[in-house]
Amino acid sequence: MTAPGMLAFSGRLLRRQVVLSLRRPVEIANPLLFFAMVVALFPLGLGPAPATLASFAPGLLWIVALLANLLSADTLFRSDFEDGSLEQLLLAPQPLYTSVLSCVLAQWLVSGLLLALLSPLFAVMLNLQPEAIPVLLLSLLLGTAVLSLVGGIGAALTVGLKRGGMLIALLILPFYMPVLIFGSAAVQAVITGVPATPHLAILAAMLCFALALAPLAMAAGLRISIDA
Amino acid sequence: MWSFFHKLGSPPWLYRISGSILRWLLPLTLLGLALGMTWGLFFTAPDFRQGNSYRIIYIHVPAAVVALAGYYVMATAGAVSLIWKMKMADVALRAAAPVGAALTFVALLTGAIWGKPTWGTWWVWDARITSMLILLFLYLGVIALYEAYDNKEAAGKACAVLSLVGTVNIPIIYKSVDWWYSLHQPASIKFTGPSSIDPSMLYPLLLLIISFYALFTCCLLMNMRVGILQREARTKWVRKLVGL
Amino acid sequence: MYFDSFQAAMAMDGHGVFVWSAYGISVLVLALLLLRPWRQERRVLRELATQWKRSNQPPRGTNHSQANSGLSREGSDAPGS
Numbered sequence: 060m061t062a063p064g065m066l067a068f069s070g071r072l073l074r075r076q077v078v079l080s081l082r083r084p085v086e087i088a089n090p091l092l093f094f095a096m097v098v099a100l101f102p103l104g105l106g107p108a109p110a111t112l113a114s115f116a117p118g119l120l121w122i123v124a125l126l127a128n129l130l131s132a133d134t135l136f137r138s139d140f141e142d143g144s145l146e147q148l149l150l151a152p153q154p155l156y157t158s159v160l161s162c163v164l165a166q167w168l169v170s171g172l173l174l175a176l177l178s179p180l181f182a183v184m185l186n187l188q189p190e191a192i193p194v195l196l197l198s199l200l201l202g203t204a205v206l207s208l209v210g211g212i213g214a215a216l217t218v219g220l221k222r223g224g225m226l227i228a229l230l231i232l233p234f235y236m237p238v239l240i241f242g243s244a245a246v247q248a249v250i251t252g253v254p255a256t257p258h259l260a261i262l263a264a265m266l267c268f269a270l271a272l273a274p275l276a277m278a279a280g281l282r283i284s285i286d287a
Numbered sequence: 288m289w290s291f292f293h294k295l296g297s298p299p300w301l302y303r304i305s306g307s308i309l310r311w312l313l314p315l316t317l318l319g320l321a322l323g324m325t326w327g328l329f330f331t332a333p334d335f336r337q338g339n340s341y342r343i344i345y346i347h348v349p350a351a352v353v354a355l356a357g358y359y360v361m362a363t364a365g366a367v368s369l370i371w372k373m374k375m376a377d378v379a380l381r382a383a384a385p386v387g388a389a390l391t392f393v394a395l396l397t398g399a400i401w402g403k404p405t406w407g408t409w410w411v412w413d414a415r416i417t418s419m420l421i422l423l424f425l426y427l428g429v430i431a432l433y434e435a436y437d438n439k440e441a442a443g444k445a446c447a448v449l450s451l452v453g454t455v456n457i458p459i460i461y462k463s464v465d466w467w468y469s470l471h472q473p474a475s476i477k478f479t480g481p482s483s484i485d486p487s488m489l490y491p492l493l494l495l496i497i498s499f500y501a502l503f504t505c506c507l508l509m510n511m512r513v514g515i516l517q518r519e520a521r522t523k524w525v526r527k528l529v530g531l
Numbered sequence: 532m533y534f535d536s537f538q539a540a541m542a543m544d545g546h547g548v549f550v551w552s553a554y555g556i557s558v559l560v561l562a563l564l565l566l567r568p569w570r571q572e573r574r575v576l577r578e579l580a581t582q583w584k585r586s587n588q589p590p591r592g593t594n595h596s597q598a599n600s601g602l603s604r605e606g607s608d609a610p611g612s
Contacts, residue, residue: 212452216445220435230428230449233421234456237463244470265459272455279369279448287441313565320561324554329540332533339543343553350557389564393557400553404546502561509568516575529580 068153069161076165079138086134087169090127091177097123098181113186117246120182120195121202124174125235128203131170132210133227135162136218136281145218149285155278160270163211163277171203191249194259201262202242208266208273209234215280219287238265296373298515299524305508313505319498326491334488343401345492349499351394351419357387357503358422361429362454365447375511377443378518380450381433382510386503388426395419414468418461425453439518 063071080087101119105111112119139145139162148158178199179192187195213231220226245258294300327345334341361383368376398416399409410416429446436442519525534540541547 229431233424237459240463240467276452283441283444287438340546342550346557393560397553400549404549506564513568513571
């Protein structure tokens with residue numbers, strides 16, 4: 060029997076990860092529920108005036124999306140590490156670069172993508188201008204992918220640790236900051252009447268950069284965590 | 288050249304040579320710091336716009352410069368550790384992190400104290416201050432990650448990966464924070480760079496920058512000596528050193 | 532010397548509080564930075580010395596017998612209880 064090729068292997072891995080997470084729908088729903096609840100906190104804290112909420116909405120939505128992403132970052136390799144399939148993955152003849160990439164893609168499909176698709180609902184609740192909603196959706200689609208890739212580095216480095224939950228936030232939040240800056244600026248740009256394309260282009264550039272380099276760091280991190 | 292590089296990986300050699308370096312570098316550093324600070328505090332004329340409060344520059348700028356350089360020292364040690372699997376590079380990485388974090392803290396704190404008489408507020412979300420704050424978080428992240436691992440060999444490697452990721456990200460973070468600030472810049476606060484600083488004010492600053500670099504080296508070597516002893520506690524040369 | 536008197540140097544035209552507190556805290560942090568590894572190194576060396584001395588003593592030394600008696604006492608207690 061010959062080992063499946065790189066692409067076939069990554070495809071199967073992607074399917075496996077998605078199926079595994081679909082079997083635990085509560086875990087998929089948790090970050091989304093968190094998103095909804097934190098959005099509900101802001102009118103309580105800032106006051107219900109529509110104008111105030113609308114002016115803060117781009118930043119708020121982006122910060123909450125970022126935190127929701129942070130919540131799910133820790134789970135990326137956790138269950139695979141615990142049942143030993145992560146070790147199998149490291150021993151597999153296929154390059155770790157692509158298999159790690161399909162793990163992240165699977166995670167993004169059930170977290171970042173859903174978050175972005177749900178965001179227009181919360182944007183309306185926070186009185187964001189209707190014209191800004193497509194840009195919010197697009198910026199979240201691009202941005203959460205970067206966040207998932209960067210979060211994967213933190214997950215790979217802390218997966219072997221028993222108390223990794225809070226640590227991962229400390230490690231990766233500094234790297235989330237540029238994404239937050241450009242993501243919220245894109246939405247803000249539409250509100251002030253400036254074209255949002257430059258910001259989206261920079262987010263896309265960050266995504267390309269992260270796609271190229273983050274799997275390398277993740278692979279190195281996983282090897283260290285498994286060895287420890 | 289290569290023999291020197293190999294010697295760097297030898298704990299007893301590194302322990303001995305760091306001891307003899309420290310013997311003259313440490314007094315020189317303390318002398319430089321004392322001289323520079325006295326010079327800056329008492330023997331320079333006050334700035335015509337900021338008055339005497341500008342004297343904080345003599346610790347603020349050197350601390351900031353060396354704090355940033357320290358991150359690259361740490362990341363270089365991380366790269367050496369990952370590429371050549373050199374254990375002493377792990378020790379250097381762990382030794383550099385707290386020194387860098389402390390210097391970043393000093394830079395932030397003196398900046399805040401300087402800000403009060405100059406701008407009327409302790410803290411401004413200015414591009415450079417925000418970047419320094421993020422740098423502090425990066426340092427603290429490395430220390431937290433190292434302490435979280437029980438296996439110190441793996442801890443060194445994990446920190447090496449993290450510091451390299453940080454090195455790739457620092458320019459991105461700095462550029463985006465710069466850009467973010469230029470977008471939101473409030474008109475009331477004007478930052479003027481020290482582009483036309485008088486030589487009489489510049490010389491003590493240069494002396495202090497060099498002294499801070501020397502101080503960083505001293506602290507790095509001293510922390511490394513502790514790290515070496517802890518790692519090599521079971522070896523023959525440490526036994527001989529202890530006197531048994 | 533720029534200042535005329537000690538008082539002038541302390542006050543620095545009203546900026547003294549800021550300048551002196553900035554210098555004071557910085558010097559304190561730098562001193563801690565230098566003192567900590569120095570003390571740590573001495574402590575590690577001292578600990579290693581006592582550790583080696585203890586382990587170098589022959590097995591019939593006092594330390595060993597004490598550890599042994601402690602163990603045996605626990606062992607004899609266990610079946611009785």
